[in-house]
Amino acid sequence: MSKRSFxxxxxxxxxxxxxxxxxxxxxxATTPAMVxxxxxxxxxxxxxxxALAPEKIASEVAAIRALTDRPFGINLFVxxxxxxxxxxxxxxxxxxxxxxxxxxxxxxxxxxCYAPDFRAQLDMLIELRVPVVSFTFGLLSKEDVxxxxxxxxxxxxxxxxxxxxxxxREAGADALxxxxxxxxxxxxxxxxxxxxALIGTMALVPQLVDATGxxxxxxxxxxxxxxxxxxxxxxxxxxxxxSAFITCAESAISPAWKARLRSMSDTSTAVTRAxxxxxxxxxxxxxxxxxxxxxxxxxxxxxxxxxxxxxxxIASRAEKSDYLxxxxxxxxxxxxxxxxxxxxxxxxxxxxxxxxxxxxxxxAFEA
Numbered sequence: 001m002s003k004r005s006f007x008x009x010x011x012x013x014x015x016x017x018x019x020x021x022x023x024x025x026x027x028x029a030t031t032p033a034m035v036x037x038x039x040x041x042x043x044x045x046x047x048x049x050x051a052l053a054p055e056k057i058a059s060e061v062a063a064i065r066a067l068t069d070r071p072f073g074i075n076l077f078v079x080x081x082x083x084x085x086x087x088x089x090x091x092x093x094x095x096x097x098x099x100x101x102x103x104x105x106x107x108x109x110x111x112x113c114y115a116p117d118f119r120a121q122l123d124m125l126i127e128l129r130v131p132v133v134s135f136t137f138g139l140l141s142k143e144d145v146x147x148x149x150x151x152x153x154x155x156x157x158x159x160x161x162x163x164x165x166x167x168x169r170e171a172g173a174d175a176l177x178x179x180x181x182x183x184x185x186x187x188x189x190x191x192x193x194x195x196x197a198l199i200g201t202m203a204l205v206p207q208l209v210d211a212t213g214x215x216x217x218x219x220x221x222x223x224x225x226x227x228x229x230x231x232x233x234x235x236x237x238x239x240x241x242x243s244a245f246i247t248c249a250e251s252a253i254s255p256a257w258k259a260r261l262r263s264m265s266d267t268s269t270a271v272t273r274a275x276x277x278x279x280x281x282x283x284x285x286x287x288x289x290x291x292x293x294x295x296x297x298x299x300x301x302x303x304x305x306x307x308x309x310x311x312x313x314i315a316s317r318a319e320k321s322d323y324l325x326x327x328x329x330x331x332x333x334x335x336x337x338x339x340x341x342x343x344x345x346x347x348x349x350x351x352x353x354x355x356x357x358x359x360x361x362x363x364a365f366e367a
Contacts, residue, residue, distance in 0.1 A: 078138025180220025225354020
């Protein structure tokens with residue numbers, strides 16, 4: 001079976017040799033070096049731009065373009081303007097301040113800004129004419145999708161269930177990320193209750209493919225070539241992989257976070273909104289457990305995220321993983337077989353070989 005026979009329309013459109021999309025991961029993992037290395041290796045790299053000011057997005061895009069002439073993507077969180085009230089902030093800090101004190105920080109106080117301005121971020125992406133733009137947490141208007149298309153951008157929406165996929169199709173999206181319940185990091189649910197949208201990747205992908213007719217990228221629990229082959233068998237046109245890349249040499253997360261990922265088990269993660277105010281999957285640690293004891297005081301995203309940010313940054317510099325937001329998917333232990341400090345290009349090469357081996361085994365079953 002030739003390697004060319006594995007091509008999907010999405011992979012062909014962006015000149016990918018292997019149908020792998022390196023997932024955008026907020027928190028320092030997706031550096032320009034990682035994004036460029038993934039695209040240069042024949043996969044597709046994506047930068048997490050949600051936490052970046054528009055000017056920083058521009059400089060990061062410039063850095064990526066200096067490292068590769070291949071297509072790449074930028075991801076944003078769709079967020080309305082934040083209007084925090086004093087009582088919400090004060091209650092949140094009552095639970096956060098004891099943890100700040102343990103790190104030698106003074107009591108927290110209200111902030112001038114809780115998140116970058118989404119509209120300004122979006123305008124910057126349009127100005128930069130980024131090849132691919134993806135969105136999580138919400139839905140763009142048809143008018144905004146049309147603006148992106150006019151700038152030459154390919155638009156991808158995130159869906160955690162079928163209704164969200166249909167909403168993105170109606171808005172004019174070109175493709176979907178099917179975010180399965182196994183995925184690490186923040187849940188993208190924007191229609192209905194988060195609890196109703198914890199659909200596994202294996203169940204979600206074919207339902208989105210059948211319901212929408214759009215190209216679907218499978219995200220959640222995919223860590224090796226077997227997972228890539230499975231995603232394609234379900235109808236996905238590529239596998240979006242985050243936890244597989246997060247410990248690579250090009251990732252800028254702290255060594256303490258990488259160490260925890262290398263020692264976790266299949267039952268190590270939980271989904272919580274205690275750390276950032278929005279449900280996210282990560283490794284259980286004292287920060288998650290202690291903030292979960294006061295759920296009635298947790299502020300909505302992005303306020304809680306901003307109020308816990310300083311202590312998490314200090315903990316990262318001090319290599320104190322007990323105080324970090326250790327985002328991770330359920331499949332992360334499958335990556336522990338790979339050597340420490342693996343580079344992105346080497347990882348993509350290994351995944352490509354594993355994927356072809358898995359596909360060959362499947363073809364042998366059919367013979």
